Amino acid sequence: MSEAIFHLEAEVRTDLGKGASRRLRREDKVPAIVYGADKEPVSVTLAHNKLVQAQEFEAFYSHVLTLDIAGEKVDAIVKDMQRHPYKPKILHVDFLRVDASKAIHTTVPVHFINEDTAPAIKTEGGHAEHHINEIDVACLPGNLPEFIEVDLTNVALGQTLHLSDVTFPEGVSSVELAKGESHDLAVVTIKAAKVKAADEAAEGEADSE
Incomplete structure (x- = not known):
């Protein structure tokens, strides 16, 4: 299994709201949020095709992932993923930051x-x-x-x-x-x-x- 599925590029997004999220999806991007570890939540976007490829592996959901957010590497796990009810599209992802010293x-x-x-x-x-x-x-x-x-x-x-x-x-x-x-x-x-x-x-x- 390629380790590439556990490393994802993410971009910080400042344009928030439902309308902004719809625009991102039309551009084949997935809105997401990264929270936890006593830090402020960060809204990000990921490439839809990369995310789809990664989530096909079972280990994607039970593995510590590395998100590259504007040059900063963040360890996180998937906590929730929203999908389109009938289209093969991912609508939103929640990532939880992890601290190596905390359960x-x-x-x-x-x-x-x-x-x-x-x-x-x-x-x-x-x-x-x-x-x-x-x-x-x-x-x-x-x-x-x-x-x-x-x-x-x-x-x-x-x-x-x-x-x-x-x-x-x-x-x-x-x-x-x-x-x-x-x-x-x-x-x-x-x-x-x-x-x-x-x-x-x-x-x-x-x-x-």
Whole structure:
């Protein structure tokens, strides 16, 4: 993966408002704002084509990016992206500045691995029901993972993995788990196939006759 997707050129914009934003979009530019780290927000613009290319990579949303704003390099993460409801256009982006010494809260995607080869699925006919596809984490910017792996190899048929069962990278913690046991969200369940479950139910009824 090219590191270029994590480096974006941005220009400071002083012409603000909805009308100015519409004009920028007609020029294939995307209005954005950079805020946080106890500094004043800065309104900027980015080239639409460069941003579109970058956001096609999953890591773009869970990686510390470098914004080059009028010669100043700013580390930031994407906090929000507004898209056109039906056109392939990005309308606005919110970037949050990060401080290497301060923890950040953000979401990272979940990658379910060994799903096709897990015995409960491959040989016992189960299927994985994903309850969440991303996890809220807290960590220093330097520890931010691009994704978190959840291994299904040893998950039994009928078993549910929760956040407390997930192995987080060093220096990374779950925001929800920090709130207490009642926030131990379900992540994935290996369920029996509906056809198989129906067959077993029918067999049970026949045995009872």
